Amino acid sequence: MSGLTHFDASGNAQMVDVSDKAETARVAVAEGHIKMSPQTLDIITEGRAKKGDVIGVAQLAGIMGAKKTPDLIPLCHPLPVTKVAVELSADPMLPGLRIEATVKTSGRTGVEMEALTAVSTAALTVYDMVKAVDKAMQIGGIRVILKDGGKSGRYEAK
Amino acid sequence: MSGLTHFDASGNAQMVDVSDKAETARVAVAEGHIKMSPQTLDIITEGRAKKGDVIGVAQLAGIMGAKKTPDLIPLCHPLPVTKVAVELSADPMLPGLRIEATVKTSGRTGVEMEALTAVSTAALTVYDMVKAVDKAMQIGGIRVILKDGGKSGRYEAK
Amino acid sequence: MSGLTHFDASGNAQMVDVSDKAETARVAVAEGHIKMSPQTLDIITEGRAKKGDVIGVAQLAGIMGAKKTPDLIPLCHPLPVTKVAVELSADPMLPGLRIEATVKTSGRTGVEMEALTAVSTAALTVYDMVKAVDKAMQIGGIRVILKDGGKSGRYEAK
Amino acid sequence: MSGLTHFDASGNAQMVDVSDKAETARVAVAEGHIKMSPQTLDIITEGRAKKGDVIGVAQLAGIMGAKKTPDLIPLCHPLPVTKVAVELSADPMLPGLRIEATVKTSGRTGVEMEALTAVSTAALTVYDMVKAVDKAMQIGGIRVILKDGGKSGRYEAK
Amino acid sequence: MSGLTHFDASGNAQMVDVSDKAETARVAVAEGHIKMSPQTLDIITEGRAKKGDVIGVAQLAGIMGAKKTPDLIPLCHPLPVTKVAVELSADPMLPGLRIEATVKTSGRTGVEMEALTAVSTAALTVYDMVKAVDKAMQIGGIRVILKDGGKSGRYEAK
Amino acid sequence: MSGLTHFDASGNAQMVDVSDKAETARVAVAEGHIKMSPQTLDIITEGRAKKGDVIGVAQLAGIMGAKKTPDLIPLCHPLPVTKVAVELSADPMLPGLRIEATVKTSGRTGVEMEALTAVSTAALTVYDMVKAVDKAMQIGGIRVILKDGGKSGRYEAK
Numbered sequence: 001m002s003g004l005t006h007f008d009a010s011g012n013a014q015m016v017d018v019s020d021k022a023e024t025a026r027v028a029v030a031e032g033h034i035k036m037s038p039q040t041l042d043i044i045t046e047g048r049a050k051k052g053d054v055i056g057v058a059q060l061a062g063i064m065g066a067k068k069t070p071d072l073i074p075l076c077h078p079l080p081v082t083k084v085a086v087e088l089s090a091d092p093m094l095p096g097l098r099i100e101a102t103v104k105t106s107g108r109t110g111v112e113m114e115a116l117t118a119v120s121t122a123a124l125t126v127y128d129m130v131k132a133v134d135k136a137m138q139i140g141g142i143r144v145i146l147k148d149g150g151k152s153g154r155y156e157a158k
Numbered sequence: 159m160s161g162l163t164h165f166d167a168s169g170n171a172q173m174v175d176v177s178d179k180a181e182t183a184r185v186a187v188a189e190g191h192i193k194m195s196p197q198t199l200d201i202i203t204e205g206r207a208k209k210g211d212v213i214g215v216a217q218l219a220g221i222m223g224a225k226k227t228p229d230l231i232p233l234c235h236p237l238p239v240t241k242v243a244v245e246l247s248a249d250p251m252l253p254g255l256r257i258e259a260t261v262k263t264s265g266r267t268g269v270e271m272e273a274l275t276a277v278s279t280a281a282l283t284v285y286d287m288v289k290a291v292d293k294a295m296q297i298g299g300i301r302v303i304l305k306d307g308g309k310s311g312r313y314e315a316k
Numbered sequence: 317m318s319g320l321t322h323f324d325a326s327g328n329a330q331m332v333d334v335s336d337k338a339e340t341a342r343v344a345v346a347e348g349h350i351k352m353s354p355q356t357l358d359i360i361t362e363g364r365a366k367k368g369d370v371i372g373v374a375q376l377a378g379i380m381g382a383k384k385t386p387d388l389i390p391l392c393h394p395l396p397v398t399k400v401a402v403e404l405s406a407d408p409m410l411p412g413l414r415i416e417a418t419v420k421t422s423g424r425t426g427v428e429m430e431a432l433t434a435v436s437t438a439a440l441t442v443y444d445m446v447k448a449v450d451k452a453m454q455i456g457g458i459r460v461i462l463k464d465g466g467k468s469g470r471y472e473a474k
Numbered sequence: 475m476s477g478l479t480h481f482d483a484s485g486n487a488q489m490v491d492v493s494d495k496a497e498t499a500r501v502a503v504a505e506g507h508i509k510m511s512p513q514t515l516d517i518i519t520e521g522r523a524k525k526g527d528v529i530g531v532a533q534l535a536g537i538m539g540a541k542k543t544p545d546l547i548p549l550c551h552p553l554p555v556t557k558v559a560v561e562l563s564a565d566p567m568l569p570g571l572r573i574e575a576t577v578k579t580s581g582r583t584g585v586e587m588e589a590l591t592a593v594s595t596a597a598l599t600v601y602d603m604v605k606a607v608d609k610a611m612q613i614g615g616i617r618v619i620l621k622d623g624g625k626s627g628r629y630e631a632k
Numbered sequence: 633m634s635g636l637t638h639f640d641a642s643g644n645a646q647m648v649d650v651s652d653k654a655e656t657a658r659v660a661v662a663e664g665h666i667k668m669s670p671q672t673l674d675i676i677t678e679g680r681a682k683k684g685d686v687i688g689v690a691q692l693a694g695i696m697g698a699k700k701t702p703d704l705i706p707l708c709h710p711l712p713v714t715k716v717a718v719e720l721s722a723d724p725m726l727p728g729l730r731i732e733a734t735v736k737t738s739g740r741t742g743v744e745m746e747a748l749t750a751v752s753t754a755a756l757t758v759y760d761m762v763k764a765v766d767k768a769m770q771i772g773g774i775r776v777i778l779k780d781g782g783k784s785g786r787y788e789a790k
Numbered sequence: 791m792s793g794l795t796h797f798d799a800s801g802n803a804q805m806v807d808v809s810d811k812a813e814t815a816r817v818a819v820a821e822g823h824i825k826m827s828p829q830t831l832d833i834i835t836e837g838r839a840k841k842g843d844v845i846g847v848a849q850l851a852g853i854m855g856a857k858k859t860p861d862l863i864p865l866c867h868p869l870p871v872t873k874v875a876v877e878l879s880a881d882p883m884l885p886g887l888r889i890e891a892t893v894k895t896s897g898r899t900g901v902e903m904e905a906l907t908a909v910s911t912a913a914l915t916v917y918d919m920v921k922a923v924d925k926a927m928q929i930g931g932i933r934v935i936l937k938d939g940g941k942s943g944r945y946e947a948k
Contacts, residue, residue, distance in 0.1 A: 177580060243646045776921075
């Protein structure tokens with residue numbers, strides 16, 4: 001047995017049965033970043049105030065992306081999320097933008113996929129808006145940093 | 159002026175006008191990876207043959223993800239893609255899976271966002287299927303490695 | 317502070333946290349209309365019986381539109397609606413069609429956006445079906461006339 | 475005969491056959507507004523600069539809404555739009571926000587439904603974001619003001 | 633080699649590359665039926681005139697279903713369909729409803745999947761609307777009866 | 791009165807009000823098949839092991855199709871499904887593939903439409919992948935074989 005719950009005993013992919021799990025309050029936080037040249041980061045941070053809010057658009061795209069998770073990830077359960085927040089902040093040391101997403105629900109499964117999808121979608125949206133000036137940007141560091149609620153207990157990334 | 163074409167002179171976000179661009183053959187290739195413990199990678203590579211094809215599911219999710227790009231990325235033009243291929247391969251040195259996506263179209267704008275979205279969706283799908291055994295997996299290295307067709311010419315990542 | 321709950325203290329857009337709200341029975345009713353020439357209204361009302369049911373198609377589009385609300389409205393929570401009804405009636409004094417939508421759910425937030433989206437989608441669908449004979453139609457009067465359930469209490473339009 | 479092209483001779487709804495129409499450059503402009511109390515308008519216009527950009531979010535929602543038109547309007551043809559711009563401006567005389575959307579394509583049918591859907595979605599998004607402080611807002615004046623390209627020629631609203 | 637073009641030489645699923653195919657006029661017709669008790673068929677045919685138009689709703693669902701084909705069928709190319717018509721007719725000998733869908737496009741691949749999806753969706757919608765009085769209905773006979781345009785030439789079912 | 795709950799007393803289509811129904815555990819099982827030539831079936835069954843997993847792709851498409859049910863079927867309630875499993879097995883006597891889908895939820899209405907949609911989508915996906923070698927395949931036998939939970943009690947097909 002592989003230990004992978006998304007497959008039955010014959011190896012068929014399935015949406016795991018969560019019917020008997022309790023509806024509990026759940027939260028997940030994911031993070032990631034998009035690296036770029038210092039010049040590109042300057043264009044974004046200056047734009048926030050004046051000539052085009054890349055960060056505002058990416059934030060909204062991340063929130064909407066979280067709602068599309070069960071549509072994108074084949075075996076993901078549909079879940080009525082009760083909160084989504086996405087934050088992007090400039091990090092000159094990267095250089096680039098750091099992204100963090102927090103998702104909550106009251107449901108039968110966790111929302112780490114929603115948080116990861118929010119981060120990914122926000123990062124892709126930054127790439128789309130800035131690609132005319134920098135094609136070499138790179139998206140990375142996407143991982144779950146906190147997951148809580150449900151039977152399997154609290155997980156915190158080291 | 160910011161140089162960001164996704165904003166007009168007043169800083170309003172817009173879907174760039176490509177009406178006057180020619181319809182040309184376009185291709186884009188993107189790559190990325192998902193890192194995991196060596197044990198997790200073993201479960202996936204063994205599963206392919208026997209008890210659950212993580213790679214096959216992620217591949218399909220990546221292809222379908224490419225088709226959802228204009229739905230996910232706010233200012234992306236809808237484009238009828240003419241080819242999508244996604245490949246995942248085990249890399250024991252990572253350790254983890256390397257992902258590469260190739261997208262083609264005949265259209266007025268490039269398909270690098272479709273290729274990047276395919277890679278991201280495939281990586282997220284791997285995370286979803288394997289998270290029961292490894293929550294510390296990390297998605298990274300997502301970037302465009304080739305883009306060709308259209309007025310701006312060929313781009314190859316260094 | 318702006319009083320706008322869809323933004324955090326720094327002005328970032330967010331999907332409001334409703335995790336701690338109780339699931340209660342909620343209802344919302346919205347209305348609107350589409351104005352047209354008397355001749356256009358005649359074509360629609362005659363068609364209902366014989367040669368093309370504009371009202372029937374618009375009604376169905378309104379119901380399906382209500383289900384797409386969280387997909388359309390960026391910060392709207394996804395909600396499993398438990399009833400949607402859309403009614404269109406000819407008003408020769410307008411002249412045009414009056415539209416009313418009723419939506420119910422048992423959930424943590426109200427369904428006025430679902431009711432408004434149903435009305436808007438029905439009106440747009442009428443426009444689409446009749447535009448070949450009348451391009452000057454105008455959609456208006458879209459507002460919430462009743463909202464009940466939840467902590468903020470009953471609202472009725474004056 | 476009703477003159478309604480969306481129905482066949484027996485009154486069955488259909489997606490009109492445009493196979494034999496030429497692909498031509500097409501543009502449509504639609505407008506609309508959302509009325510509110512002067513206090514509500516103040517909150518929005520002040521927020522733009524500081525504590526929550528209602529107009530920016532609504533603009534983006536309008537652009538994304540245009541892309542969802544064939545999904546919302548049952549008999550609408552899917553079309554790869556080549557430009558979408560949505561502008562919202564404060565009008566203290568209304569008082570409220572005026573909305574204008576411009577959509578272009580190179581295709582076999584017009585894009586007035588895309589422009590109308592962009593305006594409607596932007597207006598609904600304003601309602602959603604501001605409803606906590608003003609439930610009596612009203613959406614109206616939604617109409618096509620310009621349509622050009624294609625066999626039926628130029629249309630301008632009076 | 634399997635002859636299945638949806639897989640590459642290593643057996644990976646892919647969206648077939650149609651970039652080099654010519655854009656030609658294409659048409660496909662599919663058919664199917666839903667069998668039911670004679671009493672159920674009576675309710676539907678009487679309803680058309682008076683108390684609920686099952687056939688009209690199913691027809692519209694079929695048309696909208698055709699537009700969702702690339703979203704439903706993983707390796708299907710997105711295509712801007714230029715015509716969709718769905719017809720349902722009562723057949724007392726079945727007894728039940730016969731369904732026929734015609735889809736056209738000008739594109740690089742055929743539209744038989746769109747026609748088949750339209751028939752399936754219309755049949756499922758009939759089931760949904762009538763299931764309260766007859767759970768034993770059965771959907772069958774779904775097949776392509778005509779396909780034309782493109783390099784592989786005309787196909788007609790025997 | 792027609793007995794069709796999807797229409798009100800005036801014959802208007804509506805999404806039935808289930809607000810007052812209890813949330814109970816519900817399950818539905820549906821079946822269907824796709825008939826083909828024996829040679830085509832051989833290609834599929836051999837492919838599973840080696841050169842292209844038609845069954846694996848169809849299975850996944852069926853699971854994702856179940857999640858799209860409220861989007862496809864106009865009057866269907868949105869429901870957070872808690873389990874979806876789709877199984878395809880070769881039947882040389884047909885000859886072809888037999889398909890069975892099981893769906894569970896805890897909700898206010900049944901999930902037979904989700905199970906039927908899963909079967910239909912899986913069958914359509916098989917057709918899509920194999921149509922290059924066999925256009926005469928036929929989809930049939932789609933019906934509910936079990937439905938349980940909720941007030942109307944257990945239904946089993948004879």
